[in-house]
Amino acid sequence: MSELKPIVLYQHAQGPNPWKVVMILEELGVPYEEIFQDPSTIKQEPYISLNPNGRVPTIQDPNTGITLWESGAIIEYLVDTYDKEKKISFDTFPEKYHAKQFLIFQVSGQGPYYGQLAFFKFFHPEKVESAIQRYEEQTLRVMSVLDKCLEGKEYLVGGKCTYADISFITWETVAQAIIPEFGEKTKQYTNYHAWLQRLMARPAIAKTLERKATMGAH
């Protein structure tokens, strides 16, 4: 892929969503450069002209001319465009749709529940125990769903690691870092725990997690 121009990824070090995209780029060996936005700048011009939602990640791909935001859409774009050998995706039926199913479960289920748990635990000005309890229950529920789906399997879809598996890693590692009891809780979900260890041992993932840690991110 050396003839490709680097994809520009707008991100900030702390958030889990841009690092999901980094992991996919690393897995696919697609060249990229990162622009680290100060969080205070992402709700303002010029950034909101790229991403009116004022969040990261956003990519610009000079090879195709696209500007794209929402991590799930970016991941789908990257595998559709650059995973011609289907290293981390499928073009077979029904695997192609099952991988999409799990990616959508990640962006609509895992990410928001984990994010709200962290918000109500650490950032909300009042301590609302019922909200904390609600989101704790939901994060555990997400883990239990994945645990059940992984019964007797190494990966979520079709016996190989796909972008869908990879999309779950960063929220989990952030949660474990900021909520220490999370690490313990994952252990009761033995399929889930073993799967996470398997994913984190992949060279592209280990490299990304290491770089993220050196930047002081969880």
Ligand SMILES: N[C@@H](CCC(=O)N[C@@H](CS)C(=O)NCC(=O)O)C(=O)O
């Ligand atoms: N649904 C979006 C969520 C993006 C998101 O919430 N990004 C966080 C970083 S992980 C962010 O930009 N937070 C800064 C803010 O909300 O101001 C996606 O998956 O891309």
